[in-house]
Amino acid sequence: MPRLRFVWYSVPLLPLIAAGLFALALVLYWATIMASGFDGLIGQDPFGYYGYALQVPDSIAAFRAPPPNYWPLGYPLLMAAGFVLLGPTPLVGQLVSTLTAAGTVALTCVLAHDLLRQHGSPAQVARRVGLVAGLLTLGCGQLWQWGIVIMADAPALCLGTLAAWALVRYASARRLRWLALASVALGGAIITRWLYGLLALPLGAYWILAVALPALPAHRKEAAWHLFIAALPAAVLLLPQLLLSARFEQSLVAQQWLVGWSPLNAARRQFVTRDGVANYALPVGLFYARAAISPRFLFPLFAPLLVLGAAGVLQRRWWPAAALIGGWIVAILGFLGGIPYQNFRYVLALLPPLAIIAASGFEVAWGWVQPRWRIALVAYLCAGLLAGLWYSGGVVQQYVAGKQASLAIVDWVEQQTQPADRLLAFELTLTLRHYTTLDVRELFDQTPASLATLVADDQPLFLLVDTNDIKGQWQGHAPERNVSWLRDHAGLAALGELNGYTLFRVGRSGKAVKR
Incomplete structure (x- = not known):
């Protein structure tokens, strides 16, 4: 050689x-x-x-x-x-x-x-x-x-x-x-x-x-x-x-x-x-x-x-x-x-x-x-x-x-919530778990029974989803069904939208608690 x-x-x-x-x-x-x-x-x-x-x-x-x-x-x-x-x-x-x-x-x-x-x-x-x-x-x-x-x-x-x-x-x-x-x-x-x-x-x-x-x-x-x-x-x-x-x-x-x-x-x-x-x-x-x-x-x-x-x-x-x-x-x-x-x-x-x-x-x-x-x-x-x-x-x-956009959403959500608040999320679930102290739950894994338990609690509950994605790719599947259940049985109050994601307060009344 x-x-x-x-x-x-x-x-x-x-x-x-x-x-x-x-x-x-x-x-x-x-x-x-x-x-x-x-x-x-x-x-x-x-x-x-x-x-x-x-x-x-x-x-x-x-x-x-x-x-x-x-x-x-x-x-x-x-x-x-x-x-x-x-x-x-x-x-x-x-x-x-x-x-x-x-x-x-x-x-x-x-x-x-x-x-x-x-x-x-x-x-x-x-x-x-x-x-x-x-x-x-x-x-x-x-x-x-x-x-x-x-x-x-x-x-x-x-x-x-x-x-x-x-x-x-x-x-x-x-x-x-x-x-x-x-x-x-x-x-x-x-x-x-x-x-x-x-x-x-x-x-x-x-x-x-x-x-x-x-x-x-x-x-x-x-x-x-x-x-x-x-x-x-x-x-x-x-x-x-x-x-x-x-x-x-x-x-x-x-x-x-x-x-x-x-x-x-x-x-x-x-x-x-x-x-x-x-x-x-x-x-x-x-x-x-x-x-x-x-x-x-x-x-x-x-x-x-x-x-x-x-x-x-x-x-x-x-x-x-x-x-x-x-x-x-x-x-x-x-x-x-x-x-x-x-x-x-x-x-x-x-x-x-x-x-x-x-x-x-x-x-x-x-x-x-x-x-x-x-x-x-x-x-x-x-x-x-x-x-x-x-x-x-x-x-x-x-x-x-795209990572920076996700982190911007994380910071925005933290500004709308308290550290231990519960949050139902989809697609950004693991990102939110890693970078926040919120109690983040995966929306995909929920059932009507588990959602009813969460809603019955007096603790604040929030939802973060890409609504267009839910209505499109996930129509008829667990994420879309769970969002519909929350809207029909508990009510969703939109708090704002950032980079395609909408943050909701679950419940017919109530607003996010600012830090």
Whole structure:
């Protein structure tokens, strides 16, 4: 491997490239966090992850299983480990997210490099493809956005990419430790986000094409034995998670992702689920398919590179790489196209394979053009990266501004209430619990009986909801039914509106008590 030579030591070039990409990613993510003061807690899910992670150390100390949870245990476990060093602070969640997001950038670089080297590409070509793949991953706005939030997306993606890279290393070196690492990483990815269980399909296809079939008959038994042994770590990780999830009423097999999945959903735009009524502008399949050319993902300027890269892999008949990278895309995209939801965050799982294909397309173009025109190709790459970062920077800024809008609502509600007042809330429930001393109740969980008990009490009771959202997405569901019950049986007096949310005093008379 070429090395940078100094007087007293030498550094392998590929690790230096990967480390540089990792450092650049960390600088980008933490510059955003420090400039905005963003603490990673926004919406419902980050508060849910953080709150659950706070319970994990107590469960471990008491030698009992953590309480059942809607999400798998991987990300909360990583945060709980960080709590040991830094204490129970949201900063730990952001450290885990930023480190794993930056790790994804570096791992995509080395995965692209090792795939090309395995298929006979010169070291210089493989390094160039790895560098471009890493830069494209770094420039992805979705990784930037979810890399600064307390969410499981970046850790799961990092572990999934690590599993793919370790398997490619095993295919080249035939060392059991690489296969064991792939097993641990895949198991970790699955218990961090269930979606990554689909990676078992492309990883399995790659193992067959790159390991089992090329092996001599005498070595195939050894390869199968390695696979069996290496599967044990993944089983050790998955079994406790499956047993824990089975205790939760919304267990894996009962989630809408599975029970509501249908290939026909790819052509549908309207859904009624536990999460309300959804009317989307695009069919589900088209929504997820267009992610590859979205400015928030890979900038549209790079769309031709995807075509060139895919054509180049097929033309060269790099079937193991096609099984891994193409199978990754088909498995994730095929599943997402059948779920009854649309969320751009889910396509983050497609980033490494798409970045590698686009980087391969860049290399195809590099080989086509004359050397004197390659500077124009570099300028094209830089222009796309800068344009993508500029666009994504606006998206991230707008996203962080949403947190400031939520905090403004929190401050406004506190001005209208006393510290121990009871508040029924929806969508901002966990935000209000975290940043106020109010007795905040979740509106979604209420029933006519529980509401009657609350209303019968003489203590002040307030309601905070987005009325347009209640009348739209949640029409006919628990939040809308509960608001209607309060209006009909207790009365609602509107106290004001801020950023789309209306604060009501429950009761036909009475006003908020000012501080």
